[in-house]
Amino acid sequence: MHIAFSATDSYVDYMGTAIYSIIQHHPQQELHFHILTRGFSSHSRFKLSLLESELVSIDVIEVNAGLFEGLPLKENISLETYFRILLPNLLPQLPRILYLDCDILVKGDLTELWQFDLNDSYLAGVNELDMLHRNPDYRQKIGFETDDIYVNAGVLLLDLAKMRKDQITELLFEKAEQLKDSIDYQDQDIINIALKGKIRPLAQKYNVTSYLREVSQPPLEEAAIIHFNWHKPWRKDQNSLHYNRPAFQLYRNYYQDYQQLTEQPITLLVNAHQVRPEALRQCLTSIQQQAYQRLDIVVLVSEKEADLLALARQYLDQDHRFRLREMKPTATRLDYYKQGIATTYSPYLIFVDAEDWLDADYVSGLYRHLYHEEADICLGAFTLFNEEDGIYSFFEPEIHQGSRTSTYLLENLFGLKWYESYRHLSLTGKIYRRQLFSQAHLINDYQSEDLWSLMLYLASKTLAFNGERTYVKRLKRVEEKQALHAETISLRRQELLSILTSFAVCKIPLQHVLNYYQEQLQILLETAWQLHERELVTQLEADLNRLTSLKLLASDKP
Structure with missing residues (x-):
């Protein structure tokens, strides 16, 4: 017929x-x-x-x-x-x-x-x-x-x-x-x-x-x-x-x-932690215009941000797919995401920084590649926008479209500094199968977004890549650094050691991971010196000395 x-x-x-x-x-x-x-x-x-x-x-x-x-x-x-x-x-x-x-x-x-x-x-x-x-x-x-x-x-x-x-x-x-x-x-x-x-x-x-x-x-x-x-x-x-x-x-x-049959429900967690109202408006409008329609859009906003709450409620009134979750003022950016995950049961999750914005085919493109490659995570190419000079930076993805193992990603991309800073160690710019968050059962023990990202890679079997540039990140937002004090330095030190151990147990090639680990320890050491935290300085110096031996073992040198 x-x-x-x-x-x-x-x-x-x-x-x-x-x-x-x-x-x-x-x-x-x-x-x-x-x-x-x-x-x-x-x-x-x-x-x-x-x-x-x-x-x-x-x-x-x-x-x-x-x-x-x-x-x-x-x-x-x-x-x-x-x-x-x-x-x-x-x-x-x-x-x-x-x-x-x-x-x-x-x-x-x-x-x-x-x-x-x-x-x-x-x-x-x-x-x-x-x-x-x-x-x-x-x-x-x-x-x-x-x-x-x-x-x-x-x-x-x-x-x-x-x-x-x-x-x-x-x-x-x-x-x-x-x-x-x-x-x-x-x-x-x-x-x-x-x-x-x-x-x-x-x-x-x-x-x-x-x-x-x-x-x-x-x-x-x-x-x-x-x-x-x-x-x-x-x-x-x-x-x-x-x-x-x-x-x-x-x-x-x-x-x-x-x-x-044709559109599985996907949750977008929109992180409005300390964002500007105009940026949030641009972000939510770009989400509303997605070609992929079956979305559960959870806007995460501090209960003390009256202007952001009012703006988010406008979208709730216009579109039944939007939901609002009010967060405690003391919550961190990662806390927003953690609590957002607890509000949904969709089989797929996408994290969105409310300072960024999405092309209309962003969600669709990620899901299509995830589906075709039967992957656990799909990463997409992106554009970096510098508001100060109005310049857009287009990084070459250096990944061929298709599927890869997490080992490939961690071995071949971890050393690319632009990729570490803007995509690899960020939760945004990807779609995840929800089941990963239960497989990476230790993920909630971490307080750093980059380590969350690494644990999710470790839990995944297959990664898909979408070479279409459908995500725009703001440079200013990317470069924001969390203020460190003695307690956070100590916690970060323990988390870095834990992630390094996980890589070793999973037999992931360590050379790039060790380089990253060394850089992060050096940052902590410099901050500890500035804070006159002598005990932390001693601990971090000892960590760096041990790291030298580990790098020799991980290299091809005898």
Whole structure:
């Protein structure tokens, strides 16, 4: 069975729901879907690919929209509605096709419809009673009497071979040019007028439109295809008419199942620890505009930051996906993330610094690569922004797109200073499988973000890389340093020793880790000197002396 749709990027989920409903009612049927579009985003293509199987294929065909310039468009109707005119030429190998609008739901077997005998007609469709009863004057104006067949173009069975033979596509374009100033229903009018007398009627159950649902002809349980030609079940403001409610609820059930299949829930933890209101606004707006829609967005804000709380609540009012968690004023940046993790059960987590901002494909790109590589973590390329001079820095990722082991990452990237500072030792810029946080069971013992990152790498088996630059970090934010005192120096020293031990136990190559360990001990030593903490100075000097021996053992030298 070959089925065609025309769709925009904004309608891909509604078309996807229609495709999903067809698949559910034809589990043993070979199905080939042909999608006509001006262009889909990579995320839309990815979601559609998740509907494919051994029996189901989806072919996306990009159409030259310039062919339809100058043709009339009614409000809320896209140019894609004309694309079905091109089907005979776009699919020259097919003898017939079933064309469906995106705003339909299939709730029955379409085999009988697919095998319908067209005789000598070019196409078949359901006589539209909506226009006959709600707009009879217009119907008569364009030359259709009460007994004439005028079909709704949302469900059409097309004889492509006969249409090619008789050059019907060329005829429809000629009619479109002739009629463009006198018609209201675009290509539906063009098809009905040009092919009048050569269209066979289908049973009403194959296109149960708004009027048919209102008069219950046929009853909803007998419908094979429900067509939401006026009121849309995904719009809350169109839920008032009682005769729509059963069909709307049925659609929403399928839509929810489709979403479960194509977009797993992902939690974004937005860390607004000591950020500026304007930066937070930019960040939240960029998140709101993500192509990936099924997001749980938790904004972490201090309970004492009244301006940030007020700003965050604006987004809560606009978008049900946003949540707010108020933090204690004494909480650290890492405390924000720790408490945020405890608020969600999504299978995937993304950490976002509220001073940064994301391109629309950021979440989608990370998830796609994580999914395809069956990885535990996906890292993405990034851009560094210096607010003082307005300069963007583009670091070469130095990683080929694909999957790697954590050993590869730690061995080959740890020595790149830009990578350590801006990506490798930060929780941001990555997507994580939630299960990692239970596997890295000692993670909560650490008080440093860089050591959290390293423990998560150690817990992962496979890392994926997305080379697209879809994340922007602010340089000023990256370079902020935590003030150290005697207690924090001592704690940091113990944590560094612990992470070094973990690397050794896991047999991770130590050379770069030892270099990093040495640099961090040197920073602690200098601070201890400044604070006149003699005992800490003695301990750190001893650590550095021991480190020299360890580095010799880890090197290739005898």
